Structure formats: C-alpha cells, structure tokens
Amino acid sequence: MRKIKHLSFVSCVVLIFLSACGSSENTTIKVGEVTRSLFYAPQYVAIEKGFFEEEGLDVELQTTWGGDKTMTALLSDGVDVALVGSETSIYVYAQDSNDFAVNFAQLTQTDGTFLVAKEPHPNFEWEDLAGTNFLGQRKGGMPQMVGEYVLKQHGINPQNDLSLHQNIEFANIPGAFLSGDYEYVQLFEPTASVFEKEGNGHVVASFGEESGHVPYTVFMSKQSYLEANKENIEKFTSAIYKAQQWVQETDSAEIAETIQGYFEDVDLDILTSSIERYKSQGSFATDPILDEEEWNNLKAIMEEAGELPEGNISYDELVNTEIAEDVINN
Known part of the structure; x- marks a missing residue:
C-alpha cells in the first residue's frame, strides 16, 4: 500500500x-x-x-x-x-x-432556410407564391440570394411577381412575421419547427433542396x-x-x-x-x-x-x- x-x-x-x-x-x-x-x-x-x-x-x-x-x-x-x-x-x-x-x-x-407559410398549404407549389406578401432576408446575404435564385428557377421574379420585404434585421424576422401581415417567410431551424409546433407557421418547402451545393x-x-x-x-x-x-x-x-x-x-x-x-x-x-x-x-x-x-x-x-x-x- x-x-x-x-x-x-x-x-x-x-x-x-x-x-x-x-x-x-x-x-x-x-x-x-x-x-x-x-x-x-x-x-x-x-x-x-x-x-x-x-x-x-x-x-x-x-x-x-x-x-x-x-x-x-x-x-x-x-x-x-x-x-x-x-x-x-x-x-x-x-x-x-x-x-x-x-x-x-x-x-x-x-442553403439552411425553409419556406414557412402562415396558413397550411398541403398541396404547395412554388407558383403559389405569385402575388403574395413575402418577408425576405437581408439584401446581398446568402439566404436572400439563394431564395431569389430558387424563385427564378420556378419562373417567379421576386421583384415583380410578389410583394418582397427586406427591411427587417435578421434577428427580428421571426417576430416580424408573427406580428405582420406577411404570408410567407424564410426561416432557419429550429425556428421553423418551433413555429410549426406552436401553430404559427407551416414548413412547405426547402430552399436547400432546391439550390444544390x-x-x-x-x-x-x-x-x-x-x-x-x-x-x-x-x-x-x-x-x-x-x-x-x-x-x-x-x-x-x-x-x-x-x-x-x-x-x-x-x-x-x-x-x-x-x-x-x-x-x-x-x-x-x-x-x-x-x-x-x-x-x-x-x-x-x-x-x-x-x-x-x-x-x-x-x-x-x-x-x-x-x-x-x-x-x-x-
């Protein structure tokens, strides 16, 4: 010992x-x-x-x-x-x-964002975005650029075919979507899933799946x-x-x-x-x-x-x- x-x-x-x-x-x-x-x-x-x-x-x-x-x-x-x-x-x-x-x-x-709709859209098509009120990300940032790229791939001109808003600070986008009259928004996880669980939004599409590597x-x-x-x-x-x-x-x-x-x-x-x-x-x-x-x-x-x-x-x-x-x- x-x-x-x-x-x-x-x-x-x-x-x-x-x-x-x-x-x-x-x-x-x-x-x-x-x-x-x-x-x-x-x-x-x-x-x-x-x-x-x-x-x-x-x-x-x-x-x-x-x-x-x-x-x-x-x-x-x-x-x-x-x-x-x-x-x-x-x-x-x-x-x-x-x-x-x-x-x-x-x-x-x-891309890490998901398209979240305020109302359910079980049969969503990208063309459904035409004419809607869309809360986008900061101009010149990756989320917004990829978002616009995907929309154009589906025949939608973000500047002409929908009402695009880009004046909200990144950290304030989820709150702005909840309190405003926006119909769609781009959100990262886990915010997108939290919105779904609380009934405040519905994930209808993935920008990551659409944009490639x-x-x-x-x-x-x-x-x-x-x-x-x-x-x-x-x-x-x-x-x-x-x-x-x-x-x-x-x-x-x-x-x-x-x-x-x-x-x-x-x-x-x-x-x-x-x-x-x-x-x-x-x-x-x-x-x-x-x-x-x-x-x-x-x-x-x-x-x-x-x-x-x-x-x-x-x-x-x-x-x-x-x-x-x-x-x-x-």
Whole structure:
C-alpha cells in the first residue's frame, strides 16, 4: 500500500512539473458566428465533444449577428476566425482589401432556410407564391440570394411577381412575421419547427433542396492570420473534421442531446427533428473542403441576384484547400 501511495505522489509531482512548464496550456482562438443556428451543429459538437481541446485549442465563441457585423469583427481583429457565408469574403476582396479574408474550412453545403407559410398549404407549389406578401432576408446575404435564385428557377421574379420585404434585421424576422401581415417567410431551424409546433407557421418547402451545393457557411480568417498561425488553423480544421464525421455517424437524437445547451429555450424533440431535417437533405458538409464547383455555383447565384462584383473573383486566392486536404490525408 505504501508503494502505491509513493507512486501516486511521484505522478502528482510530474504532473505539476509539466503544468508549470506550460505543456498543458492551450491556444485560444476567438470565433465569431454570424448567428446561433442548429445549422452549425458540427461546430457545437466540436466544442462539446472536446475535439478542439484534443488539438490543444480553447475556442471562445461569440455570436456576432449578421454578415456585416461578423466581417467587421474579423477585419478589426475582434475575432480570429469568422463563421459566415463565403459571399462576404468576395465583398471584402472586391474592395481591394490589403488583408482579405480567406475561406479555409466549409461547415455547411446547402442553403439552411425553409419556406414557412402562415396558413397550411398541403398541396404547395412554388407558383403559389405569385402575388403574395413575402418577408425576405437581408439584401446581398446568402439566404436572400439563394431564395431569389430558387424563385427564378420556378419562373417567379421576386421583384415583380410578389410583394418582397427586406427591411427587417435578421434577428427580428421571426417576430416580424408573427406580428405582420406577411404570408410567407424564410426561416432557419429550429425556428421553423418551433413555429410549426406552436401553430404559427407551416414548413412547405426547402430552399436547400432546391439550390444544390454551395459554400453556404464557411470558416475564414484574414490572410495575415492564416500565414502567422497555420499550425493552429490546421488544428482547428482537424477538430471541425472530427465533428463533421461524428455528426455523419451519429443519430439526430444523440446530436441534439450533445448540443442542447446552445438552445436552452428549444425542446429536445424539436432539436432532434430539426437536425434530422438538415441531415436528410445533406446540409452538413462531410469534410471541410470547399471545392471549385461549389464556388462557381455561389458566383452564379450572386450574379443572378445582381450582387457579384465585377472583376476576377479568384477561387485560388480566396479559398485555401491545402489545410483541409492535409487534415483529411493525415
């Protein structure tokens, strides 16, 4: 017994020594997410399952509420990494920024919004939107651009064929839909399912199923930060990849239980059904690589919306796939 106690004491001394030498200290990375959404489930899984910690990282997550605010935080060094639509990196690049944002890890690969109607429409057709009062998303943002793209694919001109409203702040859209006379709205999960459960709306279609693969939400950093912190960004991407694989292999109920703390006001059954809805339509990227076909699809959507800046929007400059490829291969 005395021998065991002695070994325990020695182990404690070794642990204290290692701690004092700094070998157990993690590197902090500040992340700004454009909104809080179940759409970003793999990110929360990476935190809760300890995948970042396994890589020697501490992630400080803050919600920055909107693409413009998120990019302002990134460019002003308020955050090190931004989780936001990749269209924002194109807008910054087009302004001839000396230190533009580079996309290095994709998290979602479809649009994440659903078309919600105030009244039931069991036999809904996209053409039913003509002449209606439609509450859209912010002009120039991915939800609105994809929404317009899908409508046009179904022969509906958003500016001429319906009454389109885009003057509501992102965070206030659900409340505005409830209190206003809007007939349709684009909503993310779990808000769409909450509306259904409470009888305040009915999900009639998915924009994600209609639009195909796009780099909808991507982790990006300033060029200078990537160059100075490549090893840490590789570790960050590795943690995200582990989470992506775990989400693919795990049932929706377990995922919901794992990340429930990020959505304390939402019932577990709603979280589960919302995650399943995203999984079933392939919204969560299975790896962090943003390929050129997805990038070109994004540019086509932006061009259709009249939001693609002139000039060469270079995939090679704005997208770094080497980090993700190294993570996957190793």
